Amino acid sequence: MYQPEFEAMSSDALESLQVQRLQDMLARTYENVPLYRDKLDAAGISPTIEALSDLSRFPFTVKDDMRSAFPYGMFAVPLREIVRVHSSSGTTGQITVVGYTKRDIENWADMMARTIACAGGTADDIVQVTYGYGLFTGGLGVHYGSERLGCVTIPISGGNTKRQVQVLKDFGTTILACTPSYAILIAETAQEMGLDIRDFSLKAGIFGAEPWSDNMRRQVEELMGIKAIDIYGLSEVLGPGVASECSEQHGLHVNEDHFLIEIVDPDTLQPVPDGEYGEVVFTTLTKEGIPVIRYRTRDISRIIPGACSCGRTFRRMERVTGRTDDMLIVRGVNVFPSQIEQVLTGIPGVAPHYQVVLSKRGSMDHVEVHVEVAPDTDFDEIRELESLRRQVADEIASALAVSIDVKLVEPKSIERSQGKAKRVLDLRAENEGA
Numbered sequence: 001m002y003q004p005e006f007e008a009m010s011s012d013a014l015e016s017l018q019v020q021r022l023q024d025m026l027a028r029t030y031e032n033v034p035l036y037r038d039k040l041d042a043a044g045i046s047p048t049i050e051a052l053s054d055l056s057r058f059p060f061t062v063k064d065d066m067r068s069a070f071p072y073g074m075f076a077v078p079l080r081e082i083v084r085v086h087s088s089s090g091t092t093g094q095i096t097v098v099g100y101t102k103r104d105i106e107n108w109a110d111m112m113a114r115t116i117a118c119a120g121g122t123a124d125d126i127v128q129v130t131y132g133y134g135l136f137t138g139g140l141g142v143h144y145g146s147e148r149l150g151c152v153t154i155p156i157s158g159g160n161t162k163r164q165v166q167v168l169k170d171f172g173t174t175i176l177a178c179t180p181s182y183a184i185l186i187a188e189t190a191q192e193m194g195l196d197i198r199d200f201s202l203k204a205g206i207f208g209a210e211p212w213s214d215n216m217r218r219q220v221e222e223l224m225g226i227k228a229i230d231i232y233g234l235s236e237v238l239g240p241g242v243a244s245e246c247s248e249q250h251g252l253h254v255n256e257d258h259f260l261i262e263i264v265d266p267d268t269l270q271p272v273p274d275g276e277y278g279e280v281v282f283t284t285l286t287k288e289g290i291p292v293i294r295y296r297t298r299d300i301s302r303i304i305p306g307a308c309s310c311g312r313t314f315r316r317m318e319r320v321t322g323r324t325d326d327m328l329i330v331r332g333v334n335v336f337p338s339q340i341e342q343v344l345t346g347i348p349g350v351a352p353h354y355q356v357v358l359s360k361r362g363s364m365d366h367v368e369v370h371v372e373v374a375p376d377t378d379f380d381e382i383r384e385l386e387s388l389r390r391q392v393a394d395e396i397a398s399a400l401a402v403s404i405d406v407k408l409v410e411p412k413s414i415e416r417s418q419g420k421a422k423r424v425l426d427l428r429a430e431n432e433g434a
């Protein structure tokens with residue numbers, strides 16, 4: 001544990017720290033961010049609380065609030081106190097900008113050092129940072145945490161997969177940080193180069209920035225001979241380091257001395273009890289540059305009730321199974337791509353590469369899953385392929401309670417990503433144009 005004085009706090013001590021930090025944050029934010037002041041004034045809410053439960057009176061913050069304040073409208077300090085900015089990728093609209101003060105960067109480094117320690121990391125480790133460096137928070141976020149913990153830090157950034165493999169081998173990397181789908185690509189590339197990563201010094205991976213299934217975890221662990229832990233974060237709240245799995249691999253400890261987590265019903269927006277699924281909502285407690293009150297992440301998860309045997313007392317959120325944005329509705333049933341992945345990665349003969357393809361057939365939406373077969377499959381064995389295809393379709397139907405068309409495709413025919421994998425391909429607009 002990197003900071004046991006916080007990570008293993010008693011619940012009473014944690015709550016009083018949270019109340020004090022929340023009061024301070026609300027006062028600062030009301031004073032300095034017109035968007036929040038206007039919202040609270042309009043709702044007739046004073047920016048003061050007696051207990052944490054009072055937070056449920058406050059309005060939510062959504063991505064559009066941050067877009068409308070572009071670029072610096074949500075900052076709570078003058079620009080001369082900001083030392084860094086990052087931004088979201090902008091794949092689903094205008095980008096948003098987030099700013100960090102010196103203290104924000106310090107706190108972030110501490111949280112990422114906790115994360116690397118969660119993976120068993122110490123000052124003796126060599127961390128290969130394969131997340132992209134730049135406006136994306138992944139690269140620099142992990143980088144500062146790795147240096148804070150005293151690890152040898154390799155700032156290789158993403159891309160050039162053969163070189164990633166070569167550096168893993170030659171530099172004696174012990175901890176790899178990247179997206180889980182890129183970890184698979186690195187392992188496959190090593191195989192093509194005639195190398196087995198299990199012979200390298202690598203012992204752990206900290207993987208995040210996209211939802212992935214537990215089966216995929218087992219697959220990466222097997223391919224690389226490592227322990228793979230899931231990490232969670234988002235730029236609007238911090239970047240990586242908001243929450244991390246420990247070696248128990250059963251839920252991600254939320255850094256509750258810096259963030260309050262709520263799970264709300266996405267329809268009614270009412271908080272749900274621990275253990276129930278809903279949308280994850282975060283309130284920052286210590287952020288100075290860009291504090292957020294009740295930010296709706298659109299990620300679906302739940303609080304795992306009970307204590308963790310690792311000794312950390314921060315509550316755990318379950319690994320994110322999907323985003324409300326990615327959710328597909330297939331004949332009335334809610335389906336997340338990660339549920340499909342969980343099924344696929346349990347079937348021998350198929351590779352962990354798939355894409356959900358949405359198209360139009362007449363006026364109807366059509367959903368089809370394209371799945372790569374394992375590299376050694378003989379494509380001339382039509383009967384075997386058909387029986388594999390049927391097995392995949394049957395297992396998806398029984399796991400998801402809705403049947404989805406399945407098409408087997410040749411090895412390496414689905415585009416590989418060096419960052420976040422593109423799991424859903426939406427061709428509906430093209431079909432309409434045709």
Ligand SMILES: [Zn+2]
Nearest residue numbers: 246308310312
């Ligand atoms: Zn734990």
